[in-house]
Amino acid sequence: MWRRVTSVSHLTFAHKSTVNKNACTFKCWESFTTEIPRKEKTTYQRAKTPFITFVLGGPGSGKGTQCMKIVENFGFTHLSAGELLRREIASNSADGIMILNTIKEGKIVPSELTIKLIQKEMELSDNYKFLIDGFPRSEDNRKAFEQIFGAEPDVVLFFDCPEDEMVKRVLNRNQGRVDDNIDTIKKRLKVFTALNLPVVNHYLEKGKLYKINGVGTVDEIYKQVHPVFSSFHFEQVRV
Numbered sequence: 001m002w003r004r005v006t007s008v009s010h011l012t013f014a015h016k017s018t019v020n021k022n023a024c025t026f027k028c029w030e031s032f033t034t035e036i037p038r039k040e041k042t043t044y045q046r047a048k049t050p051f052i053t054f055v056l057g058g059p060g061s062g063k064g065t066q067c068m069k070i071v072e073n074f075g076f077t078h079l080s081a082g083e084l085l086r087r088e089i090a091s092n093s094a095d096g097i098m099i100l101n102t103i104k105e106g107k108i109v110p111s112e113l114t115i116k117l118i119q120k121e122m123e124l125s126d127n128y129k130f131l132i133d134g135f136p137r138s139e140d141n142r143k144a145f146e147q148i149f150g151a152e153p154d155v156v157l158f159f160d161c162p163e164d165e166m167v168k169r170v171l172n173r174n175q176g177r178v179d180d181n182i183d184t185i186k187k188r189l190k191v192f193t194a195l196n197l198p199v200v201n202h203y204l205e206k207g208k209l210y211k212i213n214g215v216g217t218v219d220e221i222y223k224q225v226h227p228v229f230s231s232f233h234f235e236q237v238r239v
């Protein structure tokens with residue numbers, strides 16, 4: 001079992017970053033189990049450091065679908081940046097209309113706003129393993145995250161999928177999203193190439209990128225994803 005002992009975060013991130021060690025707040029945890037600890041559980045369950053995965057890929061590349069499987073198998077908390085923004089629109093917040101217009105245009109919401117929503121969810125969570133899905137979508141997003149959190153992601157997944165397949169999937173998504181129409185998709189694909197891909201290349205150069213072939217059945221694709229996480233020796237929820 002785990003209990004929260006403090007709420008400082010420059011401690012949790014300090015070893016990872018030289019950027020900004022005082023900028024964010026995270027929960028630290030300590031074990032108070034009376035059970036004899038099993039050796040294979042130690043690596044990440046006991047770490048006081050959040051384990052952050054960025055999940056990148058074009059619209060319809062399968063990010064959300066694969067995140068669900070990672071959650072199921074490895075107990076991550078899934079934070080979809082797009083979902084957090086849609087929730088903000090639905091709550092009629094002050095920024096709602098601006099976010100809605102940005103999403104309809106396939107553009108990118110100001111970094112500080114998206115990061116504020118992500119940070120809030122992470123602070124509310126008792127977990128330490130996070131999938132941040134659909135973020136960062138630009139170099140500005142990435143730099144702002146690393147500045148504010150004082151940390152880089154541990155893993156970056158990139159679902160590589162041809163445009164015609166992504167368009168087909170988005171048009172069939174059927175979730176009532178305002179951006180699932182051909183005009184917005186065309187704009188989103190341009191934004192993806194111009195702004196998202198530089199982020200992908202950044203993490204490729206840093207050796208943190210896991211490129212996944214996003215074509216195939218959901219299970220075929222997940223077969224490439226699973227080993228990325230099993231290599232970290234988390235306590236697995238289900239194999």
Ligand SMILES: Nc1ncnc2c1ncn2[C@@H]1O[C@H](COP(=O)(O)OP(=O)(O)O)[C@@H](O)[C@H]1O
Binds near residue numbers: 061066170221
């Ligand atoms: N491998 C796949 N093959 C066919 N359809 C898929 C596959 N993965 C996801 N989908 C479907 O494509 C649509 C987009 O997937 P989603 O996970 O929402 O992508 P993203 O989050 O990258 O936009 C959804 O309707 C989903 O059910």
Ligand SMILES: O=c1ccn([C@@H]2O[C@H](COP(=O)(O)OP(=O)(O)O)[C@@H](O)[C@H]2O)c(=O)[nH]1
Binds near residue numbers: 059108110114135
């Ligand atoms: O960090 C983010 C994530 C999403 N969005 C906006 O939200 C839309 C939908 O994002 P989501 O990740 O939900 O779309 P998906 O790629 O899953 O289709 C994007 O096109 C952007 O307009 C954004 O501005 N910043």
Ligand SMILES: [Mg+2]
Binds near residue numbers: 063134
């Ligand atoms: Mg998605």
